[in-house]
Amino acid sequence: MAASASMSFTLIKPNSSSSSSASPKCRVLTLRCASQSQLAASGLAERPWKVSDARLVLEDGSVWKAKSFGASGTQLGEVVFNTSLTGYQEILTDPSYAGQFVLMTNPHIGNTGVNFDDVDTRAITRRLREDGSLIGVLSTEESKTDEELLEMSRSWDIVGIDLISGVSCKAPYEWVDKTNSEWDFNSTGGETFRIVAYDFGIKHNILRRLASYGCKITVVPSTWPASETLKMKPDGVLFSNGPGDPSAVPYAVETVKEILGKVPVFGICMGHQLLGQALGGKTFKMKFGHHGGNHPVCNLRTGHVEISAQNHNYAVDPASLPEGVEVTHVNLNDGSCAGLAYPAKNIMSLQYHPEASPGPHDSDYGK
Numbered sequence: 001m002a003a004s005a006s007m008s009f010t011l012i013k014p015n016s017s018s019s020s021s022a023s024p025k026c027r028v029l030t031l032r033c034a035s036q037s038q039l040a041a042s043g044l045a046e047r048p049w050k051v052s053d054a055r056l057v058l059e060d061g062s063v064w065k066a067k068s069f070g071a072s073g074t075q076l077g078e079v080v081f082n083t084s085l086t087g088y089q090e091i092l093t094d095p096s097y098a099g100q101f102v103l104m105t106n107p108h109i110g111n112t113g114v115n116f117d118d119v120d121t122r123a124i125t126r127r128l129r130e131d132g133s134l135i136g137v138l139s140t141e142e143s144k145t146d147e148e149l150l151e152m153s154r155s156w157d158i159v160g161i162d163l164i165s166g167v168s169c170k171a172p173y174e175w176v177d178k179t180n181s182e183w184d185f186n187s188t189g190g191e192t193f194r195i196v197a198y199d200f201g202i203k204h205n206i207l208r209r210l211a212s213y214g215c216k217i218t219v220v221p222s223t224w225p226a227s228e229t230l231k232m233k234p235d236g237v238l239f240s241n242g243p244g245d246p247s248a249v250p251y252a253v254e255t256v257k258e259i260l261g262k263v264p265v266f267g268i269c270m271g272h273q274l275l276g277q278a279l280g281g282k283t284f285k286m287k288f289g290h291h292g293g294n295h296p297v298c299n300l301r302t303g304h305v306e307i308s309a310q311n312h313n314y315a316v317d318p319a320s321l322p323e324g325v326e327v328t329h330v331n332l333n334d335g336s337c338a339g340l341a342y343p344a345k346n347i348m349s350l351q352y353h354p355e356a357s358p359g360p361h362d363s364d365y366g367k
């Protein structure tokens with residue numbers, strides 16, 4: 001689903017003037033440093049892909065000059081940074097990043113660290129840490145002026161947009177693949193539960209982990225009616241991860257509401273945010289969210305700390321939840337809600353990724 005481009009960066013003085021607009025079309029892009037001399041020395045400049053000048057223009061008026069290879073054109077999106085040390089392939093193919101650019105911060109991926117030829121892309125991360133996630137336009141089109149690109153970045157917002165409909169499957173299907181045995185560490189033999197999994201941009205490893213635990217899984221589109229799901233008489237329903245603003249998909253919240261209390265349900269990330277709303281709570285946008293494989297979470301039921309993989313810009317406001325809903329997990333970096341349960345209705349959910357691949361695997365408890 002994702003286009004990607006690798007770029008070297010040189011920061012020039014912020015430019016704050018503006019002029020035209022364009023329709024938003026967003027893809028996940030990764031920003032990676034390599035100097036032109038390195039590219040030339042390695043022969044990359046002669047490879048089939050085109051190396052071209054590129055610019056990342058942020059809505060704050062800053063213009064970041066770059067060299068790109070692997071993709072060309074102009075893309076608009078929200079720039080977020082990810083602190084994971086490994087797994088950038090999985091990050092770039094995670095549908096939850098639809099509408100966003102991913103800026104890797106690990107020196108081995110996102111930048112070259114000590115390199116006097118290039119400005120370190122961690123400078124962009126610092127900017128995002130100050131101001132929060134920013135909309136940006138990444139372009140290799142020389143015909144577009146900085147002002148035009150700036151205007152594009154200022155005339156689009158990721159808030160309020162339904163991004164899950166663009167990444168969900170279009171028809172139901174059965175999922176059978178398990179975690180490859182060389183990577184498996186917790187699994188059960190035999191069939192356990194029949195699950196309907198709502199695909200809001202579901203990650204394959206969620207499905208693999210469930211299959212390894214013996215679940216028989218039917219994946220359904222985001223618009224699949226609750227009544228059809230209930231007719232399938234599943235033992236449980238999973239609401240998956242997915243991109244974008246959870247308050248911009250009221251139809252999905254309605255589906256969740258219709259299912260709650262009738263069968264046990266579990267939500268991951270977007271699924272957790274939809275459950276929070278279906279229970280009467282509200283979500284809010286965080287400053288720059290949580291994106292990385294190193295987030296400490298406290299499981300309040302056990303007192304144990306789990307290191308978790310996270311990828312979200314929104315969170316459920318615990319103060320907005322009705323009585324009876326229990327906050328089961330808390331992010332120890334900022335105290336935000338990382339898990340919910342409502343035992344009276346057999347509901348549980350996590351804001352983070354217990355199935356993370358690559359790990360950490362602290363939250364894959366096994367049986």
Ligand SMILES: NC(=O)CC[C@H](N)C(=O)O
Nearest residue numbers: 242244269270312313314
């Ligand atoms: N990984 C996800 O499901 C992301 C959830 C939601 N799109 C957010 O950014 O908060």
